[in-house]
Structure formats: structure tokens, C-alpha cells
Amino acid sequence: MGSQPESSASIWPPRQPPRRARVDLYSRVAKETIDMASAEAEALKGVFRQLADAVVPTGRVPTLEEQRSSMSLMAEMASVPEGLSVTETYAGGCRAYWHDPAGGARDRVILYVHGGGYVLGSPKSHERLVGHLARAAGCRALNLDYRLAPEHPHPAAVEDATAAYRWLLAQGYRPEHVGISGDSAGGGLTLATLLSIKESGLPQPAAAAPLSPWTDLEMLGASMTTNAKRDVLVHAEGLRGLAAMFLGASSPRAPLAAPLHGDYNGVAPIYIQVGGDETLLDDSTRLVERARSAGAEVVLDVFPEMQHVFQMSVGRMPEATDAVQRLGAASARLTAAASTSMVLTAFTLQSAAIPFQASSIQAPATGTVVLTGGRLIDGTGRAPVEQATLVVSNGRVEAVGPSSAVKPPAGATIVNVAGKTMLPGLINAHGHLGAGDKKLPLHDQIVQQLRLYAQYGVTTVQSLGDDGVESVKVHDEQERGALDRARLYTAGADIVKTRMNRLVFADGSRTGSPTTFKTVPDMAPDVYRAVIEQAHKHGLRVAAHLFYLDQAKALVDAGLDIVAHGVRDQDVDRALVASLKQKNVGYIPTLTRDVAVYEFEATPAYFSDPFFLRGTAVYRNDMDIVKDAAFQEKVRMSSEAQLTKKALDQGLRNVRLLSEGGVTIAMGTDSGAVVGRWQGYNEHRELELMVKAGLSPMQSIVAATGGAARVTRLDTLLGTLEPGKWADFLVLNANPLTDIRNTRQIDSVWIAGRRLTPSNAN
Numbered sequence: 001m002g003s004q005p006e007s008s009a010s011i012w013p014p015r016q017p018p019r020r021a022r023v024d025l026y027s028r029v030a031k032e033t034i035d036m037a038s039a040e041a042e043a044l045k046g047v048f049r050q051l052a053d054a055v056v057p058t059g060r061v062p063t064l065e066e067q068r069s070s071m072s073l074m075a076e077m078a079s080v081p082e083g084l085s086v087t088e089t090y091a092g093g094c095r096a097y098w099h100d101p102a103g104g105a106r107d108r109v110i111l112y113v114h115g116g117g118y119v120l121g122s123p124k125s126h127e128r129l130v131g132h133l134a135r136a137a138g139c140r141a142l143n144l145d146y147r148l149a150p151e152h153p154h155p156a157a158v159e160d161a162t163a164a165y166r167w168l169l170a171q172g173y174r175p176e177h178v179g180i181s182g183d184s185a186g187g188g189l190t191l192a193t194l195l196s197i198k199e200s201g202l203p204q205p206a207a208a209a210p211l212s213p214w215t216d217l218e219m220l221g222a223s224m225t226t227n228a229k230r231d232v233l234v235h236a237e238g239l240r241g242l243a244a245m246f247l248g249a250s251s252p253r254a255p256l257a258a259p260l261h262g263d264y265n266g267v268a269p270i271y272i273q274v275g276g277d278e279t280l281l282d283d284s285t286r287l288v289e290r291a292r293s294a295g296a297e298v299v300l301d302v303f304p305e306m307q308h309v310f311q312m313s314v315g316r317m318p319e320a321t322d323a324v325q326r327l328g329a330a331s332a333r334l335t336a337a338a339s340t341s342m343v344l345t346a347f348t349l350q351s352a353a354i355p356f357q358a359s360s361i362q363a364p365a366t367g368t369v370v371l372t373g374g375r376l377i378d379g380t381g382r383a384p385v386e387q388a389t390l391v392v393s394n395g396r397v398e399a400v401g402p403s404s405a406v407k408p409p410a411g412a413t414i415v416n417v418a419g420k421t422m423l424p425g426l427i428n429a430h431g432h433l434g435a436g437d438k439k440l441p442l443h444d445q446i447v448q449q450l451r452l453y454a455q456y457g458v459t460t461v462q463s464l465g466d467d468g469v470e471s472v473k474v475h476d477e478q479e480r481g482a483l484d485r486a487r488l489y490t491a492g493a494d495i496v497k498t499r500m501n502r503l504v505f506a507d508g509s510r511t512g513s514p515t516t517f518k519t520v521p522d523m524a525p526d527v528y529r530a531v532i533e534q535a536h537k538h539g540l541r542v543a544a545h546l547f548y549l550d551q552a553k554a555l556v557d558a559g560l561d562i563v564a565h566g567v568r569d570q571d572v573d574r575a576l577v578a579s580l581k582q583k584n585v586g587y588i589p590t591l592t593r594d595v596a597v598y599e600f601e602a603t604p605a606y607f608s609d610p611f612f613l614r615g616t617a618v619y620r621n622d623m624d625i626v627k628d629a630a631f632q633e634k635v636r637m638s639s640e641a642q643l644t645k646k647a648l649d650q651g652l653r654n655v656r657l658l659s660e661g662g663v664t665i666a667m668g669t670d671s672g673a674v675v676g677r678w679q680g681y682n683e684h685r686e687l688e689l690m691v692k693a694g695l696s697p698m699q700s701i702v703a704a705t706g707g708a709a710r711v712t713r714l715d716t717l718l719g720t721l722e723p724g725k726w727a728d729f730l731v732l733n734a735n736p737l738t739d740i741r742n743t744r745q746i747d748s749v750w751i752a753g754r755r756l757t758p759s760n761a762n
Contacts, residue, residue: 064119067120071116071121071122077128077312078132078312078313078316079132080131080315081128081131081132081134081315082135083102083103083135084099084100084102084134084135085100085102086099086131087100089142091142091144091167091168092160092165092166093163094144094145094146094160094163094164095123096142096145096164097127097130097142097143097145098143099127099131099134099142099143101131101134101135101139104134104137105139105140106139108140108178109139109140109141109168110134110140110141110142110178110331111142111144111178111179111181112126112133112142112144112180112181113144113157113161113180113190113193114144114186115182115186115214115309116148116185116186117185117214117238117239118148118149118157118185118189118242118245118246119148119149119150121148121186122145123144123145126183126312129311129312129314129324130143132324132328133324133327133328134328136324136325136327136328136331137327137329137331139331144160144161144164146164149245150245153245153247153250154246154247154250154254154257155250155257157189157192158189158192158193158256158257161180161193162197162200162202165178165193165197165202165205166200166202169202169203175205175206176205176206177206179206179208180207180208180209181210181211181331182211182213183210183211183212183309183312184211184212184213184214184234184308186210187210187213188214188258188259188283190209190210191208191210191213191259191287192256192259194208194267194270195255195256195262195267196256198266198267204266204267205268206268207270207331208267208269208270209270209272209273210272210273211272211309211323211327212273212274212275212278212308213280213287214239214280215259215283215286215287216258216260216282216283216286217243217246217247217252217253217257217258218243219236219239219240219243221280221281221282221283221285221286222282223279223281223283223285224236224282227277227279227281228279231277231278231307232307233307233308234278234279234308236279259287260286260287261290262290263294264290264291264294264298265294266295266296269298269299269716270291270296270297270298271301272284272288272299273301273303273311273326273327274300274301274303275303275305275306275307275308276302276304276305276306277305277307278306278307278308279308280308281302285300285537289536301323303319306319311323311324311327367412367413368391368393368394368398368411369391369392369393369412369413370390370408370412370414370415371389371392371417371422371731372388372389373388373389373403373416373417373418373419374387374388374417374419375387375388375420375421375735376400376423376721377424377698377701377736377737378423378424378721378722379423379701379702379705379706379709379719379720380722381699385401385402387403387404388402388403388406388422389406389407389408390422391406391409391412392727392750392753393753395726395752395754396723396724396726396727396752397721397722397724397725397727398723419733420732420733420747421731421732421734422721422729422730422731423705423721423729423736424705424706424719424720425457425458425730425749425750425751426456426459426460426667426683426708426743427458427459427667427704427708427714427718427719428460428667428669428671428683429586429667429708429711429712430464430564430588430666430668430670431462431669431670431671431679432466432671432673433445433449433450433463433471433490433672434446434449434672435673435674436448436449437618437621441470443470443474446466446471446474447474449672451484451485451486452617452618452679452680453486453683454484454485454749454751455615455680455749456614456615456683456684456746457680457743457749458486458679458680458683459486459487459749460486460487460488460708460709460714461486461487461488461489462668462712463488464543468490472490474488475490482752482754483751483754485751487718487751528544528555528558532555532560536559541561541562541713542561543560543562544562544563544564545564545565546563546564546565547565547568548567549567549570549572549573552567552576553579556576556579556580556583561586562586562587562588562711563585563587564588564668565588565589565590565593565670566651567651568594568647568648568654571657572658574661577661577662577663581661586664586666586707586710586712587665587666587711588665588666588667588668588711589651589655589665589668590669590686591648591651591655591689591690592669592670592671592677592682592689593669594644594647594648594651595648595685595689596674596676596682597640597641598635598642598644598645599676600626600631600632600635600676601632601636602632603626603627603632606681607623607627611681611684612681615679618679619681622675622676625675626676652694655690655694655695656693656694656695660694664707665695665703666707666708666710667686667687667700667703667704667708668686668708669683669685669686683704684744686704687701687703687704687740688700688740688741690703697736697738697739697740698737700740705719705720707719726752727752727753728750728751728752730746730747730749731747731748732745733746
């Protein structure tokens with residue numbers, strides 16, 4: 001099956017820059033330009049009208065064969081991908097076509113299921129799109145010729161797709177090397193296949209990437225009406241006819257037919273692309289809500305003004321090319337997970353944008369390293385293992401447990417950690433970057449600060465506010481080469497300012513959860529309710545600065561996802577504790593933030609602490625500022641500083657009350673936001689303040705590891721020392737469970753299985 005020759009006539013105008021609004025999975029930034037849709041995108045509407053006329057000609061009802069033949073026009077919408085070979089095979093009993101890009105990986109594959117309402121379409125109609133996707137991903141794609149209705153109604157399609165997945169596993173492909181993608185009905189089939197794989201007890205693939213998925217066979221989404229005049233191709237009446245042929249005797253709410261009704265607990269990460277002008281837009285938004293409520297990692301990428309499956313115009317339309325490149329890049333990272341220990345943080349598919357993360361990705365250490373003989377705290381809250389072995393292979397945890405049960409593989413490098421303690425790398429769920437050494441370019445300041453964090457054992461930072469440009473670049477660089485600094489997930493820069501109100505879009509977690517929105521609540525309730533509603537509609541999570549109990553209760557009632565600063569005016573009440581727990585709202589107290597408001601009334605005693613002074617190269621400028629007599633006098637005279645002392649006492653009490661109530665606490669410090677908020681050092685002080693508040697050392701450590709990962713939606717990748725997760729961890733020379741200050745006794749810091757050297761950490 002070869003590619004179609006490109007037509008000499010072109011309907012496409014000269015290319016224009018694309019307009020897009022999306023959650024950036026690497027930088028975790030949702031971006032929207034102010035440009036209009038490209039001229040090519042406008043022309044696409046005309047192409048779709050021609051296609052509709054061809055499929056449903058005026059004056060008579062076309063035969064099914066005529067409609068299927070007309071679908072071949074879809075292939076002409078894309079440019080011909082270069083450097084590609086196409087060969088026929090059979091996968092699970094169905095004809096299929098391998099698309100192999102020149103130089104592409106042969107051990108990774110994207111299983112692609114075409115669209116066409118389960119009645120139309122074929123590998124032929126989608127061969128160019130699949131070819132471009134294979135090239136963008138740098139790996140094989142398998143274009144499946146599954147059975148169509150009405151000859152073969154449901155469940156034939158999902159049976160064929162599941163059989164093809166089984167066939168790939170039988171051919172030796174590892175599940176973490178397989179991604180599944182499809183468009184329209186094929187997008188729905190992609191999701192149904194995940195559910196079928198789960199029902200069958202098969203291992204989940206690396207990720208799934210449905211494009212404009214058809215998930216509701218009753219067409220009940222509001223966009224079916226609100227977008228009816230903007231969508232030139234897909235309408236309810238036509239979908240009803242296709243659904244009737246596809247369903248046969250099946251219920252329109254059968255999950256494997258209509259995946260909107262499926263249970264997504266335990267499925268692979270999902271990345272969805274959809275056009276803003278589609279009648280099927282709400283098929284995606286409602287699916288995202290359902291899947292996330294079941295605990296699935298889902299990222300929704302909405303392209304404003306785009307038509308249904310606009311990606312079919314890849315190579316001719318900038319928005320389509322951009323979307324397929326994003327899809328391919330994410331797929332490359334995700335499906336490479338086992339061989340290169342790469343994963344996407346939310347597909348998190350938590351910088352922002354990859355279909356197969358919400359996560360930071362970089363070249364891991366190769367080979368196998370075994371640390372054995374030491375105490376292990378895994379970050380879950382379980383009791384420590386006193387004589388433990390940790391096996392790290394290709395950057396991720398391969399095995400962990402008592403030394404009596406976990407044996408080093410042959411040929412592994414053995415590291416004796418007897419008398420030491422291993423625990424996950426610390427996660428700062430609320431930090432900031434960029435206010436560093438002004439002699440350096442901003443990009444280099446951020447890198448310098450991330451290396452400083454790593455020196456102090458903070459291996460992951462979620463930045464809730466920075467420049468949004470250089471920070472995104474630094475995040476994106478994490479995928480190239482060995483990572484010698486803390487991982488970065490960034491909320492980017494302010495994009496809306498109304499007086500002091502601040503809204504920051506983030507992806508929460510490429511990885512991924514993981515998208516996050518940051519706001520301060522001195523806006524009117526109707527405004528923040530609208531902000532939260534719109535953020536959730538687009539798959540974003542919302543975090544808020546707050547101070548007062550009534551603010552917290554109102555915001556949580558409105559759908560808040562993360563409390564980014566603690567309640568400090570009065571005791572939290574039972575109602576708030578219950579609401580936070582019931583709605584799984586994370587709480588980041590940022591206790592050291594309050595300390596930094598008043599502690600520079602005099603020069604702090606810790607300025608002579610050797611542990612603090614290891615950060616002098618970065619801290620020096622701020623140290624000079626806060627040691628100045630005039631600065632200290634200003635702090636002493638500040639009414640805010642005096643009030644904050646009382647606020648801290650209340651904040652400490654509330655952390656204990658919330659922890660006792662079962663609320664998930666995440667360590668965050670606001671470090672880097674202003675002068676004197678020490679990146680790296682303050683994270684250890686935060687741990688100590690949580691213990692002072694009444695948490696046990698173990699609870700404090702969990703807040704800085706597994707708890708912070710859950711709140712930032714990075715917990716499928718980071719935060720605990722469990723098989724399959726990144727091998728980001730610390731080795732301490734003393735036991736932090738007997739004294740939390742022993743987190744300062746750092747023997748070594750490891751990121752993706754690589755031991756950082758002091759020069760790398762500085």
C-alpha cells in the first residue's frame with residue numbers, strides 16, 4: 001500500500017502562523033496567542049464541505065460503497081510524508097499496514113485506528129496522517145484495517161483493536177513501548193480499547209492519544225448544539241445514523257461502544273486533542289471529567305477555531321502540523337519509556353505538551369546500580385525497611401524491598417549504603433524561579449537555581465509563577481541529555497491581571513497533571529467561580545493563594561483543587577477539613593514563607609550554618625540585602641511582619657488539624673519568590689516546621705515526597721520509591737525519623753539513576 005501522489009493543484013493559500021490554545025505538558029503552561037486561525041484552517045472548512053457533498057450528494061441517497069470510496073478524499077488533505085516505507089501485514093487476524101520512517105525505531109510502535117463513524121474510512125484514507133505521525137514519533141506505526149459496520153456491528157471494532165494489541169505483545173513489543181491513537185470514531189475506539197485491555201487483564205500500553213474522539217453515541221453534549229453552525233462536517237443527525245449501524249442490538253451506553261460511560265481507574269495516561277469549533281467538543285470535555293474522577297491521568301488540548309480532526313491536513317495547515325508534531329514528540333518519549341527510562345508526566349502526554357506526558361524527561365543512567373544494606377523510607381508512609389536493597393535500571397526503580405528478598409542482578413554495580421538512609425528526592429510543590437544572579441541571562445539563572453535545589457536534595461520543583469518563557473525552555477531541555485539539576489514543572493507567567501488578581505495557567509504536571517491554574521481570591525466570587533469552571537472545562541486544575549478560612553471554604557465549594565498557601569486567621573473547622581478530604585484538595589502550607597516576612601529583623605543565626613552556606617554562590621546577593629541595617633530596621637517597623645508572627649502560629653496549628661483530619665499535605669515553601677526565601681535550604685526548614693506543628697517526621701517526609709507528588713499529579717512518575725518510577729532519591733548519613741534535621745545529612749543525590757557530583761549540584 002503506497003502513498004498517494006500529491007496533487008498538482010492546491011486549494012491552500014500561503015502558510016500563516018498558527019493560532020493555538022493548549023496545555024503545554026512539558027512547561028505545563030496553557031498558552032493562547034491572539035492571532036486568528038490560519039488561512040489554511042479557513043480553507044479546510046471548504047474542503048470539508050466538498051467532502052460532505054461527496055459523501056452525501058444532493059438529490060439521492062448514495063450507496064455505502066460510494067460513501068466509502070469518497071472517504072479516500074481524506075488522504076488528499078495531507079501532504080505526502082517523505083522517507084517512509086509502507087508494508088502490509090496481518091495483526092490479530094486483521095489486515096494492517098506498517099509505516100516505517102527512515103531511521104525510525106523498530107522496537108516502539110503506535111497502533112492507529114482510523115475514523116469514519118465505524119462505518120466509513122480505512123487505512124487508505126488515513127495513510128498520510130499515520131505516516132506523518134510515525135515520522136514525528138520516530139518509530140513504527142501500525143495502521144489497522146478493523147472490521148466496519150453495518151456488516152460487522154459492535155463489538156467487532158474493539159475486538160479487532162484489542163486483538164491487534166495482543167498480537168503486538170506476542171511479537172515481543174513491551175506494553176510500555178506501545179501507544180494507541182485514533183481519530184473521531186477511531187478516537188472513541190482508542191479509549192474503548194484501553195477499557196477492553198483492562199477488562200482482559202492485559203498490561204496497559206504507554207499511553208493513548210485520541211483525536212476528536214466520539215465518546216457519546218446519544219449525542220447529548222451541549223456543543224452538539226452550540227457548535228452546530230461552526231462545525232461544517234459533523235452533526236447530530238448524521239451521527240445518529242452511523243450510531244444505529246454501529247450499535248446493532250447493543251446499548252448506546254455500553255462502555256466499549258460509548259467510552260464516555262467507561263471506568264477509567266487504572267488505565268494508561270490519556271492525551272486528547274480536539275478542535276474548539278467541533279460539535280464533539282463536549283465528548284472530550286465530559287470524558288476528561290469522568291476519567292479524572294476515576295483517578296486517570298488525562299490532558300485535554302483544545303485548539304480554538306479548529307474543525308473536526310483538523311490534523312488530517314498535516315503538512316498543509318500549520319495548526320495541523322503543530323498538533324501532529326506534538327503528538328509525535330510525546331509518543332516518542334512515552335513509548336521509549338522502557339528502553340530509555342523516559343515517561344511523560346501526565347501523558348502529565350505534568351511542559352507542557354506531549355501526547356504520550358504531564359513529565360520531565362531526560363537521558364537516564366544506563367546499566368543497573370544496586371544500593372544495598374541501608375534503611376529505606378519509600379515515601380508512601382509505610383514503615384521503613386531496615387535492611388533494604390534498591391535496584392535501579394536505566395534510570396528507574398526496577399525493584400525495592402528487604403535485602404533478603406531482592407537480589408542484585410548479575411553484572412550490576414553494587415553500592416554499599418550500610419548505616420545510611422535512602423528516601424525519595426524532595427519535591428517542592430510551590431516554588432519560584434528566576435530571581436537569581438542578575439549577571440547571568442535569565443535562562444542561566446533558572447538553571448543555576450535548579451542545580452542549587454538539587455544540591456539540597458530537592459529533586460523536583462513546581463514553579464507557581466515565573467517568566468513563562470525561559471522557564472519553559474529550561475523545562476523542555478530536560479528531555480535532552482543527562483539531567484544535572486532538579487526537575488522543573490512550571491506554571492509560567494501571569495496571563496491575566498486585574499488589580500492584584502493573578503491567574504497563572506500551568507500544566508501540573510507534562511507530566512500532568514497535572515495542569516494547574518493559580519489565582520488569588522480577592523476577586524469577586526462570580527469571577528473566581530467562572531475561572532474555576534472554565535479551567536476545569538479545559539482540563540486545568542486550580543490552585544489559590546489565600547489566608548482566611550472563609551476564603552478557603554468558598555473556593556473549595558467552587559471547585560478549587562489546591563490550597564497554595566495555608567489558612568492563618570483562625571482554626572480550620574470540621575466542615576473545611578471534611579470538604580478538603582472528600583474533594584481530594586491538596587494543602588500546601590508554605591510555613592517558611594511566613595517566617596521570611598519577619599525573620600530579618602536581625603541577621604539570622606543560620607548565616608553561619610555550613611549547610612546554609614553551601615548555597616552562598618546563589619544566596620550572596622540576598623544575604624547582603626537582608627544584612628543591611630536599614631533593611632532590618634524596616635522589617636522591625638513593619639506591622640505586616642508583626643502580624644505574620646501570629647499568623648504563623650495559627651498556620652502551624654492548622655497544619656496539624658488538617659493532617660489529623662486526613663487531608664493530603666504537600667511540602668511547599670514559596671522559595672525564590674522574593675529576597676530571603678532560600679531555594680533548597682528553606683525546604684529543610686519547612687520539614688522542621690511541620691514537625692514543630694505536630695506532624696511526625698514520617699508524616700513530614702511523606703508531605704515532601706509522596707504527598708507532594710499526589711498534589712502536583714506527578715505520583716505516577718515520582719515521589720515514592722516503587723518499581724517503574726524515576727529513580728530520584730537521596731542517601732542520608734543519619735536517620736531522619738529520629739530527628740527530622742537529619743535530612744540535612746546528605747551523602748548523595750540521585751536523579752534518574754545518576755549520582756550528582758558536587759559540581760553538578762552547584
